[in-house]
Amino acid sequence: MRILVDAYWWVDGPYSNRLVLREIVGGWRSAFPDDELVLAIPSKWSDSDAELPAGVERISTRMRRHPAINAIELPLYLKSGRDFDAMFLQNFGAPTSSAAVLVHDVLFQSNPEWFTKIERLYLSAIPILAKRTGLVMTTTQHEAKRVVAHNSLSSEVAVTGLGLSTTLLTVPARKPWFGLKSHAFLLTVGRLNVRKNLENTIAAAIESGAISEHFPLVVVGQRSGRFSESGVVRSGVATGAVMFVEFAPDDELRWLYENCALFCFLSLGEGYGLPPVEAAYFGAPVLASDIPVFRENLGEAAAYVDPNDVSAISNAITDLLAPARRERGHTTLPGAEGRITGDWDFTVETIRTAIAELADST
Known part of the structure; x- marks a missing residue:
């Protein structure tokens, strides 16, 4: 497959979001070397800033705001003759059935009092775009229930889990x-x-x-x-x-x-x-x-x-x-079924399988 990846946070951004993005891309390249990943990175960052992994391409986005990039700019690449099978996006979806978005959380919907007015305004694009995106994913069963409780979506929310750095x-x-x-x-x-x-x-x-x-x-x-x-x-x-x-x-x-x-x-x-x-x-x-x-x-x-x-x-x-x-020792995580191991295998395979099914259906 040839996948356009939203890499807005690739160089700079919240630590946890940047970590998840980089781990998924690295794990994907390792597990599925025949897939082509193209990272959409803001043009303000040079190639030296980006430090792309081997075998990964880059396009430069021109718009400034993350929601606008995903909703307006990236879908144009699907129509540009670059033969992308699908898009993989972070938080902000796109109005196309060929896009999958990983929504980290919608706490701003369940608990708006924890956020400033500016934060709530910015994050309000998440549910608006999610309803028009082909596939919505999140990282835990509990968060999937929250997403469904606060939004009318056309399909189930896939749960990806996460690994450790x-x-x-x-x-x-x-x-x-x-x-x-x-x-x-x-x-x-x-x-x-x-x-x-x-x-x-x-x-x-x-x-x-x-x-x-x-x-x-x-x-x-x-x-x-x-x-x-x-x-x-x-x-x-x-x-x-x-x-x-x-x-x-x-x-x-x-x-x-x-x-x-x-x-x-x-x-x-x-x-x-x-x-x-x-x-x-x-x-x-x-x-x-x-x-x-x-x-x-x-x-x-x-x-x-x-x-x-x-x-x-x-x-x-x-x-x-x-x-x-205070007796200390290595801690196991009951019920994790091997997912929290740091190799990201479960997360990457879940995302890749869901996107492959999405690409086949469109």
Whole structure:
């Protein structure tokens, strides 16, 4: 097959979206070398910036906005005589039966209060375009139910699963520069916004008495969307009990996962939620929100708590840090059926099979 791939995030974009795109393209090239993949990358990025994998072509898109590129510009290539069998798009679909779109989540529909007005306006193109796209996919069963609940689609939503970063799995761990001691810190990872529930995480960690200048809560992530530093957050930072790290490269992130005393992820909602899965894979004890998507992805590999109950979170932190609960070892993920392995085989095969069926039907 010859596939036009939406690669808007190939060079720059949200870390998780860029990771998923690159892993899918790399896995596709490895598993299906006879397929031709053509990446549609914004023209502002040079070929040297793009660093294309061997055997992958590139076209340059001219429009500025991601929704417009997918809805207007990319469909023109289907009619340009370049013999594409189908398009594979990210989040924003296209008004053609030959397109498949991977929608990462529609949390902005179920919980608009977590997003700014500008974010909601931008993301509103997702459901509008999804209804006119040949195939809609997402990464978990729970998110597929959310997509269906909030949108009238002409076909079922395919579930792709996700893998772990192959770089994260293979890079040697390296201790960060900021002076942490092994098993003497708590960790949370993810973009900083209201949905990540960081205020409750910090408040609970402080209430538990577990964190201090010598045993901090390390927060790895960049500010994104609606997020404000409350008095609780500022006091934690002022005392040294809370440490913000905007970015950690894969080698340092692996060390953090492998050496934290406890990984906390008290998000209010996720489409998938990779960080707790990564942490569990590397053997960290995980405390996660008791929400369906984490039950689906983590099974018995985490302890669960109501993310809105600060006292319950505090008690859970105390319990999980107790000496009897701190035996560490490699964590398996019950019910994952081998999907969360880092090789992306299940994800790529699911996407490729669905797109092949789509191409045959059009």
